[in-house]
Each structure stands twice: as structure tokens, then as C-alpha cells.
Amino acid sequence: MSDGYSHNQIVHIVQEYPKEYGISIQLGQMFKDEFDIELPIEEIVIITMFLIKDEEDTEGHPVLLYIFHGKGVATSLRDVTNTLTHTNNVYAYDLCLEKDSATALQEIKALVQRIDDGQGIVVIYDMGSIKTMLDTISEETDIKIRYIYFPITLLGLDVARKCAQETDLEYVYHTTMREMKTMLRMNDSRKEIIITLCHTGEGGAFQLKQYIDQYSNLGFKTVPLAISKREELISQVMALKKIYRIHCFVGSYDPKLMGIPFVSMTKVFENKPEDIDKILMFEPIQSKQLDYSAVYSFLEEQFKCISISKLKSILPSIIDELEIIYSLSADQKVGLFVHIACLLENLKQGVCKQACKDADTILEDYPEDFKVVSKVLKPLEKAFKVIIDDNQMAAIIMILNKL
Template sequence: MKLKKEQVLEFIKEYSSDFVHDEFPKITTRFLSEKLKMQRTNLSSILNQLVNEGKLVKYNGRPVLYQLADENVSGNGDVFEQLVGYDTSLKEAIASAKAAVLYPEGNPTILISAAHGSGVSHFAKTVFRFAQASGKLKTRAPWILWDCKTILNEQEKFQEIFLGDHENEGILKKACGGMLILENIDAVSERNLDWLLAFLRGEKIQGQDEWPWQKDYHCITIFSVLKDTNEMMLNLLRGRMDFRISLPSLEERSIEERFLLLQKFFKEEAKAMDRMIEVDTSILHALLLYEVTDDIKGLKNDIHTGCANSYVRSYNTGNKTIALLMSDFPNYVRKGIMYYRSYKNEIDVMIKNGCKYTFYKNQMLRDNKTAKKDIYQSIDARKRDLERHALTEEEINMAVSNQLESEFKEYFKQLCERADSIDTLKKMVSEKLISLTREFLLRAGEELSCEFSKEIFCGICLHVNSCLVKVSKKQRISNEEIARLLSKYPTHYELVKQFQTEIEKEFNVKFNVDDLIFLMMFLLEAKKDVDENKVVTLIAMHGSHAASSIAAVVNALSDDSKVQSFDMDLDKNVRTVYKELKEKIIEIDQGKGILLVYDMGSLHTMAESIAQETKIAIRCVEVPITLVGIAGSSKAAEMKSLDEVADYLQDNFSGLQYFRAKPAPEIMPEIKSETKPETEENDEEITEQTIDESSQEEDINEVFEYLGDQFPQFDIDLMKKYLLVIIGQIEHEMNLVLDEDKKIGLIVHIVCLIDKLQQQHTPSVNFMAYSVLGDFGDGRYGGLFEKMKIFLKPLEETFDVMIQDNEIATIISIIRK
């Protein structure tokens, strides 16, 4: 038999369900008393309980009114705050959505562009709830979602579907007074899109009768399109919508946001299964870092798959807690643990190693595993735990290696707690061991320029003492991890090896390789006594992720994981980029200067100005991968063959000398006497010079600007004057007009050639050029070889070089292509 409270709530829900397109009705106690045949005093008590539980809303007055609470509209706070990333990655999108909803006139049209699976429908649903909470839509307003791909090949039925007929109500009528979400709007023809937008704006459509309900029609319409839709269609849609929103993909979100998404999905699964879900840190690491297909939707589906498999596996146990195993997830998920070392510092802030995380409904609980006093026991327990996940031996070793540092820090902490003073230590270990350890650390301190704390001293003594008591031949640490540490810290290894020999001789024991590794890790805990300041490497590239991706790889592979990155977003104003680059350089400088590795000339120009402004020494090294890629793509677009594209890049870029025998002068902060005083006007002039360089158009002026940045030792304006004259003479002599590609090829090749000759580099041997030297005597190119010598003579004299015959042949071969 149902409780009275359940009967009351059930009646109110049933009564309110009839009001599907309006607000829920407000009900009095008297009304309920008559319908349910219950005393009003009892009803008041029940109704107040339901209000406290959030199931009803109470309106004080005469009479007091009660209304069913809508689960889609929260009266507390901003509904957008329930979205992961509401104050970071989604901040701009939410601001645009609020502006669209609160705009006072018309039927707003909103275009949302996003990657497939990145949460468009969820974001649209939240916009809908915001519109309800703000009073722009009624509580029971309709929410209609429709995929335009369903009529991809039936465009003639578009108006019929949206307007309906005498038998069926159209989509527009169904969505009236609410929100309409049209997915994949790019599948709709331009003609039908224009018709729909005209209808929403209340415009009279030529050749059609007016609809009586169009005048009072009100609807918030959201159009969604994939980010990888062709640019022409995107621009068409952007130009016709009132508001434009771009949602970030999972890859564009931070690791912190991805962890919040994991928590959200696990809580939802726990609630759906009515179980507590226990997750190991290795699973969380994998889910944070594996390459996801289908973006956020794919991540959610993979978590659902893992939870479902675990639920089935433990279905007959009757246990309310289910423990997820790595084998419960698709195989590609486990690959995420391979990337843990690259993101270790970020992840360890969020996820504490050696813990179990339990999710239950709206909670995430962290439970420290039983601490082991012996690090060897701790590693053994970790391996046994990972074996339950059906991981391979290689994957287990990788996971153990990834968390070795964290395991050691916990072990070191426990040792420090056991001996907090030398007096206590003397009661636990022998005087001889203390003496040998003291001599070892004095030697290591001199060799490594380090200071070793009392805690490190006590920790080594206690660790070695435990090794003397429990001699083990079993190897826990993988060979790969041992090799990595030995190659990274060879001096530490030699010091520890000598200490091992002394201990083994004195106490007649044998240490295994694990013991040596842990002794090395004790040494690595020491604080450096030398100056840490050094040159900082900064990778700066055009694009939103190029530099940061390369820096992440470098940091993962290098000994010193401190390479910095600067991504030059192409959509940003150049002044903004200049300011951000300047702030970045000031932030990372350690007093010994910046090595700027960059991809194109504008960054070099900015660096020169920043060096003068900030008095920070900057040395630039150009690696023009972006420019090479643009050139290659341009040639491929002309339907050139693979050999033609490769030859073009070889001819035009092979002469660039990024690391010169005679290095280019360092960009130092000192300003020479002839340099004009720095003023706001001068600074503005420098930044203005870089504006055109940000574009990808390869015209002649941009090439000379680029070459001017690349070869600052040249008077590029003078070089430009000579080269344009030479090109004009060639065209006149041959009675032809060289296309832009050939002009650019000649300009880049000749400038690089002169630079190479000035620095007395041995000319490159061009066998193709030698093979065609004999072809220039006859035909259209007859006499051009000798003419070219005459054309190039002023250039040779001005820049004090001598261009050999084979180089002239190369120049002519470029013209002949």
C-alpha cells in the first residue's frame, strides 16, 4: 500500500501532465483535500515535506499555492554552471547563448559549430533551460530536435515537413513557443534555408499565402553544423545567422576539464546501476589520455561500455560495489597509460597515486590504499593489482614505471616519520652504516654540487639497513625504466655503484639492481646548491596547437622537461599576439636569454622589438616547416606530380642555412647609438610591419619581407631592386612573362645562393644543371647563358660574390621548368 505522501505526489503529477505546453497549475490545499478525501492539516504537513525535498514549489499568500517543480528548471544559480568548463573553455559560448536568448526582439537564430560528438544537443538543452529560467520560454515549452540529414535527397519535401498539411502538424507549429534544434543544417539546400529564415523573421514569401500563425510565431532556433564542413558553406551560414557559437572539442579542453567529465559520467553510471563504482588510478590515467573517437560522446560511450561489462561480471555476486578492470574497456583505452609520463605533473595534482576512487550517485570518494612500509611490497602489490586488469607484462611494467616516483615519495615520507633525528637513527642502525653513508653523501655533494638534508641522510640509512636485513634477488623495476634512469643520470649511478661496493664489502651482502635505483632516487631528492638559471628554449609557431604539441613531445623525450611553447593564433590581432609573446618571454626568462625556435619571419621581427624593449637577450633559429608546407600544398593543388612538388621544394628551400657556420649576430638588448629612441610610435611601426606576414598569400612583396627577416645582413631593398631588374631582363630577352611561382623560385634561390657564397660555403653540386649546360646554345634559350652572366654582374659586384657556371645553369633550369 502506498504512503499518503506518495499518493499526493502521484496525483499532482498526473493532474499537471495535462498541461504539456504551459506552466504547471498552482494548486490549493482545499482542492487537494476535496480530490483526495484527506484532512487539510495532514495535507499541509505532507505538502511542506515535498517542498523541502524539492518536488514542489510553494507560493505564500492567501491562499497558499503549490506547484509541481520542473526537473529541467533549477531555481538555484545559473543553469550553465552545470556544464563542465562553464567558466573556462565554454565561457565565450555561454555569453553568446545568453545574449541570444535575452535579446528583446524577434525569433533569434543561433549557429553552433562543433566537432561530431562534442555535446551540441546537451549545450542546446541547457540553453533551453536557461530560456525557461529567465522567463523567455514557458515552463512546459516544447523542445524539438530534428536532423536535416533525413531529407538530404528529398529537398522538395522540406516546406511540407516544416509547415505540415491538413493531416499532420509541421515542425514549425510543433516548436512554436519553444526551441527548435536543427542538426546538420548544411544538408539543407540554400533555397530552403533562405525560405526558412524568411519565415522565422516574419517576412512575406513571394508566391505563397500568409500563414495566420506566422505573425505571432515565436521560437528560438538553433542550427548546428560540423566544424569540418567546407569553409564556403560555413561562411554562408555564419553570414545569415543572428548569433554564432563555437564549441571546443575534447582535444581543445584542458586535462582538468576532461577529469571533471570522467567524474560526471561515472556518477551517472553509478546512479543508473544503483552501485558504487570503484576505479583504480591506472584506469583514470588511461581514460584521461587515450585518443578518443567521437569526442565527448565517444568518451561517455567507452565509460558506459566499461561499467556495463563490470556490472555483468559482478551481477551474481550481490555486491553493491563493483570494481572496474582495464579489461572491461575497449582495447584502445589502455593505450592512454603510454602518455602518462608526458602529463605527469598535471595529472598528479588531480589524481593521487596509490588511491582507489569510488563513485556513488553525486559523490566521488578517494580512499588511500593500505600503506606499505616496504617499497618492494608496495610495488609487488601494485603489480598484482594490475594483473587483475588483464594487462600485458609490458603494460604492467609501464604503469609501474609511471608511478615509481610517486611510490618512492610515499616510501621516503614513511622513512622520515620513523627517524626524525640522528639520535633516533643511532638506535636503529649501526654506527658503521651511518659513517659510510655520511662519507657517501659528502662525496656526492661535491660531485653533484648538491646539499643533502637530514631527512635524506636518515632515509638512506634506513633503506640500506632494510636491504641488509632482507636481501632479495627479485627484480621489480623494468629493464626499460632502469636503462632510462641510468642514461639520464650517469653520474648519480657511478656514485651509487661505488657506495654499493663499500656496503657489500663491509657487510658481506649483495645488492640487486633495484637497490641501486632507489639509492639514486634518494640522491635526486636533494636540492641543487648551484644556480638553476639557464637559457630557456621557446618554440613559437603559427597556429593554435602546433608549438605546444611539439614542445610536449620534446619534453617527453628530453632530460630537461622545461621547453616552453607559444602558439600564434591566426585569428588574433597582431598587436595582441605581440603583447602575449612579450609577456611570455618576460615570464619564462631566467636571466640567461631565450632561444627562440620559430617557423616564419614575423615572429623573428617581433622578437627583435621585444629584445630591445625588455633588455632580454634573444637568439632566433628558424625552422620554416609552415612555409615549406604551404609551398608544397600550393604545388599539389596545381596537380603537379610528386617529383615536381619535391623538386620545387628542393630548388627553393634547400639553400636556406638555419645553422650558419658564421652565426648571425645575437639579438641583444643593447641599442646602438644610431638606433632611434624607443617610443610608442616606433613600437607601433614595428608591429604594423608584421600584419601582412600573418597571411598565407605568397606574393612577391611578402617573399622579400620574409627574406629580409631571414637574412638581416642584406640590404633587402637593394637586393629587391636588382632582382626585379634581372627578372625583367630575362622576360625581355626570352619574350615571355614568368609566372609568380617562377619569380618566387628565382628570388629565393638567388638570395640563398648569395648568402651561401658570402659565407664561403662550398657550392652544392647540381648534376642536373651540369647535364643541361650544353642545351643553351640553340633554340629559344640560345644565348641566355651568356646573357645571364651579364645580367648577374651588377649583383655580383654589389654583394662581392662570384656566381659559378653551374649555379647559372641551375637558375636557367628553374626558368625552363
């Protein structure tokens, strides 16, 4: 097998395809448990290669769906759009007036699942409870849906009534235009927010909030959430959704909730601070190779006790060591880097953050990880003269194992 994959090729595969590599490791463990055969890393990598799908098979494109009230309205728009664009990526659902909402919900859900190409759906709709139904469908199916409200039917109803009651053409036209502007502006008057995320309470989410608040000019309110349990995160997001419109999540992991867009922490820090608004508005920018310079610059402004120069000399090599052991993605690396940096600052300040709720269970279930992480972090404890306790170790183990 030594003539197969080079060391660099193996490292590349492990870094680029951590999910597939992790499954292959599990399969290798099954071989060892069942047949007492230990597969070498080259064999594990070969199995990984079988699990990797072609990018062409997984890329996909967003699609357009018209949903309008009335018989044949959406269908006609679909046919015209497909004919003129020659794309054949436009779909339709005619919401008949006599159809009950429960039946419509199930039919739209089945249609959404059928037409999704892996990159989500843009829906143009006219009125009623369509958006509420689509919110439910997105949450149940994990399919991203974006809405464009186009109240043509409501507009037509309003103009028809006015024409029946009034004799002055200009009055009908100008009052309608004024009301339409008001209606579009007030359709969703909730303030828009960004939610920053990290797994634990050591400050990653808060530092991301600070970074966005400092450099962004979009005026979004930012809400930091440091939550590890998915059920608790869903509860918090649902509560926020009642008050605000959630523009996106920003963090070290994508929670894949309710079709809300995600911006990775890596994307934020691998670009210049002045690009933050383009990133948050999903505008294309030319990214550069990840380094920690933007992270250092920002943390230097925030930290009071930790020496950034000392951090530069020690922490990257520790993250690299953990990356090799745990096959970390770029997002995990940056997330872990910020987490540990904030942890050190808090320890030096004597700030006690909320303990990891499942620390005992994690330490009991992952004893080997505890040994490995403790050993890797020893130079860090020595250099900064701090002690990382079991609760904090458990939080780091959670991040490394994506718990």
C-alpha cells in the first residue's frame, strides 16, 4: 500500500472530506471489533474515496416556484417564464379558491420535496397564509425557501372595488399607488437581526457580535447565542422569530434551522473587515487562504489580559495538532481558535462562565478524548499560567466531536 497515496494526499483527503473519512474510520473499527483485522490508514482513505460524491452530482441550483390563487394563474406564469428563459427550472402551484388549507399544505409540501435540487427554492406568491405554510414546510423538510411577496391579487381586488365605487380615474390610481407602497412597506415591520452562534459560553458568539457591530453598516441588531443543545437552540430561535426577522446565522457551525441562511465564521475572518457587509448580504467576493490575522487584529482590541503575540506563537500549532487528530474543517478550526482564545482571556480575568451542562456525561463517554485534549493543551496552560478545568475540557471535546 505504500505505493498508493502519499502523505500529502492522505492529509488532503482527511481535511477536505472529514464526514466521509469519519464514516470510514467507524467501518475500520467494526472490522477490528468483528474480525480482529486492523485496516491501515491507506485502506481507510481508499474506502473514503468510494464515499466521496462527484461535485457535479451534489451542486444543484435553486429553482423558482409560483404560488398564486385561482385556476391556472401560476401555471400560465410558469409556462411563459420557462418558454422565454429556456431554463425549465420554474414550477407552479395553482391555489384553487375552494381548496382547504390542510390539503393545500400537503400538496405544496410534496411539490417542494419533488422540485428541490439541493439548493433551495425561491417562491413568488400573492397573498393569504402561503408564507405560513411555507415556513412550516421548510422547518419539516429542512429545505431552504426564500419568499418574494407580490400581492397582485390583493391589488386587483382593491382596484376593482374602487372602480365600482368611484368615477374619478385619477383618484382611483393615486390612492391605489399610495396604499400599495404602504402595504409593501408594512408587510413585515419586524426588525431584522443576525444571530451569532457558538457551542459554549466562552465568548465566541459574543466576539462575533462585537466584530459585526464594529464593522458592519447594515444596521442589523446582533444576538449572540452560546447553546450546545439543539432543542434549546430551537426554542430560543423560535422565541426570537416571534419578535424579529432573522436575516442569518453567523458562527462556527450551521444549525440548519427553518431555512435561515448561514454565514461561516471562516468566511468572516478570511476576508477584510470592510467586506463584512458583502458577506452578510451574500454578495460574491474573492476569498483568500485562511489565516488568523483578522482574528488577531480584532481580539487585540477586545482582550485586556492575554498577550496576542504569545497567542500567535502557541495557539495555531495546537489547533493544527487537533486538526490532524480530529479532521477538523476550516469552520471548526476558526471556531475552536476563537473559543480557546476567549477561554484563556476569561480565565486570566477570573470570569466564570456557565458550566457545561453535560460535562460529567461527556467526560465519562469520551475518556480517551479527555486524555488527548489535556495533553495537547498542556503547553497552553503552562504558557499562560492557567488551569483548564474538567468542565472547560468537556466543552472543547463537544466542539471537536460536533456534539
